[in-house]
Amino acid sequence: MTTQFIPPEWAFEFHGHHCPFMPIGYRMGKLAMEKLELNEREKDHGFFVFPELGEGHPQTCMMDGIQVATGATYGKVLMAKTFYGKLAVTFYHPKKGAVRYSLKNEFVDEMGKHEFFAYRKRGVEPSGIPAEVTNDLIQWVYNQPDDAIYKIEPKPDFTYTPVKGSFNKTKCSICGEYVFDRYLRMKDGQPVCIPCSGYEKTVKIER
Amino acid sequence: MTTQFIPPEWAFEFHGHHCPFMPIGYRMGKLAMEKLELNEREKDHGFFVFPELGEGHPQTCMMDGIQVATGATYGKVLMAKTFYGKLAVTFYHPKKGAVRYSLKNEFVDEMGKHEFFAYRKRGVEPSGIPAEVTNDLIQWVYNQPDDAIYKIEPKPDFTYTPVKGSFNKTKCSICGEYVFDRYLRMKDGQPVCIPCSGYEKTVKIER
Numbered sequence: 513m514t515t516q517f518i519p520p521e522w523a524f525e526f527h528g529h530h531c532p533f534m535p536i537g538y539r540m541g542k543l544a545m546e547k548l549e550l551n552e553r554e555k556d557h558g559f560f561v562f563p564e565l566g567e568g569h570p571q572t573c574m575m576d577g578i579q580v581a582t583g584a585t586y587g588k589v590l591m592a593k594t595f596y597g598k599l600a601v602t603f604y605h606p607k608k609g610a611v612r613y614s615l616k617n618e619f620v621d622e623m624g625k626h627e628f629f630a631y632r633k634r635g636v637e638p639s640g641i642p643a644e645v646t647n648d649l650i651q652w653v654y655n656q657p658d659d660a661i662y663k664i665e666p667k668p669d670f671t672y673t674p675v676k677g678s679f680n681k682t683k684c685s686i687c688g689e690y691v692f693d694r695y696l697r698m699k700d701g702q703p704v705c706i707p708c709s710g711y712e713k714t715v716k717i718e719r
Numbered sequence: 720m721t722t723q724f725i726p727p728e729w730a731f732e733f734h735g736h737h738c739p740f741m742p743i744g745y746r747m748g749k750l751a752m753e754k755l756e757l758n759e760r761e762k763d764h765g766f767f768v769f770p771e772l773g774e775g776h777p778q779t780c781m782m783d784g785i786q787v788a789t790g791a792t793y794g795k796v797l798m799a800k801t802f803y804g805k806l807a808v809t810f811y812h813p814k815k816g817a818v819r820y821s822l823k824n825e826f827v828d829e830m831g832k833h834e835f836f837a838y839r840k841r842g843v844e845p846s847g848i849p850a851e852v853t854n855d856l857i858q859w860v861y862n863q864p865d866d867a868i869y870k871i872e873p874k875p876d877f878t879y880t881p882v883k884g885s886f887n888k889t890k891c892s893i894c895g896e897y898v899f900d901r902y903l904r905m906k907d908g909q910p911v912c913i914p915c916s917g918y919e920k921t922v923k924i925e926r
Contacts, residue, residue, distance in 0.1 A: 522729035528762045528790040537794070555735045556844035567796050568882035569899035576794025583735040586793035587744070587783025589774050595922050596913045597888075597902025617890070617897055633886055637763035675775035679840055681804075683824070690824055692776035695804025706803045714921045715802050 517542055518654065523580040527573065529638040530646045532628065532653045536661070537577025537601075540613045543658060544603040545582060547611050553583030559605050560584060560672055561591045564598035564614075570632065571599060589674070594717055602667060610670035614663045619656065626652065684708055724749055725861065730787040734780065736845040737853045739835065739860045743868070744784025744808075747820045750865060751810040752789060754818050760790030766812050767791060767879055768798045771805035771821075777839065778806060796881070801924055809874060817877035821870045826863065833859065891915055 517539040527534045541561075545551075550559065561584040565572045575591065578601065584590035600614030623629075628649040631641045638646065653661070680693040685702035697709040706713070724746040734741045748768075752758075757766065768791040772779045782798065785808060791797035807821035830836075835856040838848045845853070860868070887900040892909035904916040913920070 520729075522727075522732070525729070526733060526787060527792065527794065528760055534794065553735055555846040566899065566902055568884045568901050569888075570884070570886055572796050573794050576792050579792075579794065580733060585734065585783050585786075586798065587734065587741065587780050587786065589779050591793065594913075594920075595902065597899035598896055598912060600896065614896060617895070620897060629886075639762040677775045677777070679777055679836075681776075688824070689805055689807065689821060690827060692773065692804035694775050695773055695802065705805060706801075713801075713924050715924055717920050717922055 519577060519580060523577065526580060527576045530643070530650065531573050531638045532623070532646075532649050533571050533573035534577040534580075535650060536615070536653060537574030538581045539577070539658075540574065540601060540662060541578040541581030541584075541603075543662065544601075544611055544613055547664065548603060548605055548608040550605060550608060553581070554588075554590065555583065557588055557590065557674075559590060559603070560674070562594055562602045562604070562672075563591065564594045564596040564600040564602075566593060566595040566597040569597055574599075574601070592717070602670060604667075604670055604672050610667035612665040612667050612670075614665075615661060616663050619661045623649070623653070726784060726787060730784065733787060734783045737850070737857065738780050738845045739830070739853075739856050740778050740780035741784040741787075742857060743822070743860060744781030745788045746784070746865075747781065747808060747869060748785040748788030748791075748810075750869065750871075751808075751818055751820055754871065755810060755812055755815040757812060757815060760788070761795075761797065762790065764795055764797065764881075766797060766810070767881070769801055769809045769811070769879075770798065771801045771803040771807040771809075773800060773802040773804040776804055781806075781808070799924070809877060811874075811877055811879050817874035819872040819874050819877075821872075822868060823870050826868045830856070830860070 519535050519538040561578055563575050579585045602610055602612045604610040626649045627645050681690045682693055682696055682703050684691050684705040686704050686708035691705045696703045697711055699709050726742050726745040768785055770782050786792045807819060809817055809819045811817040833856045834852050888897045889900055889903055889910050891898050891912040893911050893915035898912045903910045904918055906916050
């Protein structure tokens with residue numbers, strides 16, 4: 513594997529521990545950018561990533577590697593989980609199109625035999641697993657060719673338009689705090705924030 | 720302001736551009752950790768952050784600074800927006816309790832007068848704003864005392880239990896891809912993934 517797919521040291525510092533999934537996501541992000549002919553990380557707000565991951569399962573750490581590789585960060589509202597519980601990610605750039613990368617079943621099966629997962633299944637957190645066990649797995653992943661790990665699907669029909677942005681905000685008539693207008697609700701004829709409204713708390717997910 | 724609240728250089732690299740909000744979030748995260756007596760960034764999965772931000776409005780960049788400061792990253796499923804459209808964040812550690820930090824209205828008003836926002840409101844992306852304009856605002860923020868920026872509320876009753884994790888996964892009977900069991904649906908008597916099921920796509924938000 514070429515070194516361009518090895519995360520920089522600060523990526524491990526950002527992530528907080530050593531594990532195989534942050535680097536798997538980093539490499540996936542770099543490969544997807546290459547596939548879409550994107551030459552640099554996203555500086556602003558123009559590249560969107562939809563991981564099909566959820567909660568309550570392992571391997572979500574991929575998303576931190578993807579944030580680092582692509583610049584499509586959660587803070588810039590460029591990354592949003594679909595809550596499908598799948599090891600797949602769609603990358604979309606309005607000028608370049610979309611591609612979906614997923615982890616091949618065979619790769620997941622093979623990786624799962626590693627001692628690292630015996631620790632994880634006993635409830636040992638990644639930072640508590642002996643470094644040689646973790647590093648051995650990370651190195652094993654580095655040694656796999658790209659096409660042993662990733663399934664690639666072009667997504668020619670995929671499209672996404674972010675919601676129209678606005679700077680307008682209004683104070684909640686109950687708590688007095690600023691609320692961006694999109695999220696204001698009306699109660700007894702006055703604008704209020706969602707917590708003060710007592711209204712429902714579900715959101716539509718992206719796709 | 721003490722230098723401990725100035726983000727490391729790699730935080731700007733991670734974020735992708737210079738703006739005032741990443742540093743505002745970084746400082747908020749560091750202050751919240753101090754308040755909760757947390758001495759180090761979260762390595763694994765034990766510190767939870769609920770930003771009350773949403774989409775389609777500015778200032779979400781705070782969340783990247785918070786990820787960097789706290790280690791409560793999106794990839795480790797430790798950060799989840801509430802979609803309230805508010806400039807506030809609740810930090811929760813099971814052994815330390817919870818605290819909510821929000822930006823004071825007066826600070827937001829004062830900051831909004833800066834030339835940086837004239838560019839943003841004309842649609843100029845942060846990376847396209849002259850560096851001296853951006854750096855002037857970042858420096859202005861650094862110069863504000865903590866209590867001019869942040870409102871702090873203890874949240875003694877706040878509690879959160881992450882969903883129980885499981886490594887169990889099953890192949891979707893239609894597409895053949897692995898799905899973590901929590902996300903499988905049944906269709907015609909067979910387990911399928913959500914996209915293959917055609918079923919609804921909303922999720923309950925955290926609080």
